[in-house]
Amino acid sequence: MAAKQTKKKQPAKKQEAPKHDESPEHSLFWADQIAEKVRERCEKEPKLNAIVKKKGYLVYDEKTPSGVIHVGSGRGWIIHDVIAKAMRDAGMKGRFVLSSDDIDPFDRMNKGLPAGYEKYLGMPFRNIPSPAEGYKSFADYYFRQAAGKFKEFGIEAKIESTGEQYDKGVFNAAIKTVLDNANRIHEIYMKAYGKADSGKLPFNPICEKCGKIGTTRAYAWDPERQIVKYRCEPNFVEWAKGCGHEGEKSPYNGGGKLPWKVEWAAKWVSKGVVCELAGKDHFTKGGSRTIAMAISDKIFDFPPPYPSTRDSIGEGYEFFNIGGKKMSTSQGRGISFAESTKFAPAKMIRYMLVCTRPRAAIDFDPYRDNDVILLYDRYDRTERIYFGKEKAEGHEVENMKRIYELSHIGKLPSHMPPQIPFTYAASTAQTEKDNKKRIEMLKASGHMDKNATKEDIAYVLDRLRLADDWAKNFASYQYRISLLDEPPKDGISPKMRSVLKSIAYELMENKTEEEVSETIWAAAKASGDAKVFFRSAYLALIGKEQGPKLAPFIMSIGKARVIRLLERL
Ligand SMILES: [Zn+2]
Structure with missing residues (x-):
């Protein structure tokens, strides 16, 4: 309704061209459309064309492992995974790389950390011990909690360590360009913010004495010797104390890192990134994407990845939350990616994100009956359309097929699994605990074929388990059922x-x-x-x-x- 009202206020326009090409060879599925747009762009831009011919289409994402990773980041990972898959389906060499920004400085204590971790403030995450056993570092601990779930979510990504990329020298050329053009980068900041620290070069060395990276000021670049001079300042930042050391070192091969917004652009050009979406908070005016775009364009002469161009920022994806009034979390704003599967199965979360355009916000509340019931009903409908068991209008058929294919985890089934409507499954599961009897009942009621395969039975029992779990833990009163042993004596006339x-x-x-x-x-x-x-x-x-x-x-x-x-x- 609101959309209609705003339309009215706009002056009458000439008949607009339809938004999509209506010819059937163009998919309406968002990830196919993005893949196509990226292909078109790479064909037009000689620089990108050369890169994709050599390296394929790199879809990239990154995450700082500063603490428990929110489920909202998972949206980006699934979006990028789906785009890379859509590219491969279109015959493009698409691949998704996710880098852990583990060389970022530890700048804030979080509730999950043991006492005494304050002493590491200012150090790169990868050089801080893990708060729990079995992990290489602080960075590894938090990053692996999330990445460890990728298989369950069907996310195919190559995981990298940004720190390791620095060590290997992947960004050396970009670092040199940045330091050689420090004045011009300064101008970009001045233009965007009206102020910038003139006594600081856009490079953060790791202090050779105390190992901190958040406290150092690089103040001179010697292009002859390829050396930065720096001070580790006690009051450089509020959250960490520098040791006062003054030194000089090579900025290359892990000697330090570029500041975030500069680093973003440096990654694009160094790795050859052609597609990287990000949350809309990065896409605000004067936000990190704007600066990274300007640096990519003006300093590296490299076209920023989709959805940005040299001139236009494009749109970030909307927020994704699993939460609601009943949920209390350590972060106070929804749950982590790793614990999300306690509230909905990975398959359903993936489906939710695949069938929703990145520009639409999603707030899923497992305690809201309709959120859950409609999700399963939509999934089942998508599946019926995929297997040709339900008719749909025109392009919706192709769209639904793509959604089913790309949200499916693992091998696609050869025939449609038996569909037990979710609330029906919940009643069956709660009132009959014996699996054999459950299957007999479902066969008798016509929900399952008499000749159901082993896989069919496993699929149905899994749905019953999920429905039972939902009824027990999330559903409202009316869906929580236990059948009486004896009819009640009172209450019925x-x-x-x-x-x-x-x-x-x-x-x-x-x-x-x-x-x-x-x-x-x-x-x-x-x-x-x-x-x-x-x-x-x-x-x-x-x-x-x-x-x-x-x-x-x-x-x-x-x-x-x-x-x-x-x-x-
Ligand atoms: Zn120091």
């Missing part, structure tokens, strides 16, 4: 008792959910008060005044058990 008892006999004859539904509605009507009828039915079966939709519920828990309870009313 003699009249309703006899109405319900009478439908027990009809239910025996009913075969399908539709027939059950007809029986129920006829009885509700005949009872004279449908509201009281349904309340009595739920009381008789589960001891509550309300519950899931009655006909599918009766089917999902098995007619025989319902009849047994009703007969004893």
Whole structure:
């Protein structure tokens, strides 16, 4: 509605060209469109053309392992993974590299750290001991918590260490360019912010004496000797204290790092990055992307990666959160990527991110029944369309097929797995604990084929497990069910008792959910008060005044058990 109102205010325009090319050979799926745009751009730009011919299409992302990594970062990783896959599907050599910015300085204590870690403030994360055993460093500890889940999420990425890239000299040429052009970089900062530290070169050496990188000021560059002179200043930053050492060193091969915004551009040109999205917080006016773009263009003469160009910044992706009022987290703003699978299976999180355009925000609340139920329903619909079991309008078919393919983790199934609607699965799972009986019931109700394969059965049992877990931990009262052993003595009037008892006999004859539904509605009507009828039915079966939709519920828990309870009313 809001969108319509804003449209009205705009002056009438001439008929606009349609946003997408409507010819069927162009995919409507966002990642296919991005892959195509990147290809077009690389064909036009001789510099990029040469790079992709040699190295393929590099889709890049980076993350500072400064603490527990928020689930919002996972959105970027899945977006980049999907783009790289879309590129490969289009015959382009797409690959996704994720670099851990482990040479960044430790600039803030976090709650998960043991006491005494203050002494490491100012040091690169990769040179700080891990707060837990079994990890190489502070950086390794936090980064691996997230990256360790990649397989589960179907993310195919080459993981790199930015610090190691510095050590290997990957950025040496860029560092030289930066130091040779320090004045021009200074001008870019002045133009953007109106101020800049004139006594500091855009390079942060690691102090040879105390090992800190956050406290050093490089103040002179000797291009002859290729040496930077620096001081490790006690008051350079508020969060760490420098040791006062004054020295000189080579900036190359891990001698230090470039400041973040300069480093971003240096990575693009050094690695040959052609696509790198980022969260929209980086895309604000005067934000890190603007500066990195200007440095890429003016200092390195390199076109910034998609969605930015030399002149235009493009759009960042919107935020992604799994949270809600009931969730309390250490970070206070939603959960970490690593713990996200406690709230929804990786498969569903991936699907959510693949089927949503990067420009739309997602706030998923596992405690909101509809968030979960609709997610599974949408997934099942996508799957039906993929397997041609449900019709869809025009291009939606192709779009849904791409979403299914790219959100699927592992090998695509050869036939459609049996679909048990999520709430139906929740009722079955809660009221029948025996797997063999569950499968028998689902076969009897027509939800599974009599000749279901082993894989089908495994798939269905997994859905039941997920639905059971949801009902126990997240669902609201009405979806939490346990079938009574005996009908209740109170709460149901003699009249309703006899109405319900009478439908027990009809239910025996009913075969399908539709027939059950007809029986129920006829009885509700005949009872004279449908509201009281349904309340009595739920009381008789589960001891509550309300519950899931009655006909599918009766089917999902098995007619025989319902009849047994009703007969004893
Ligand atoms: Zn020092």
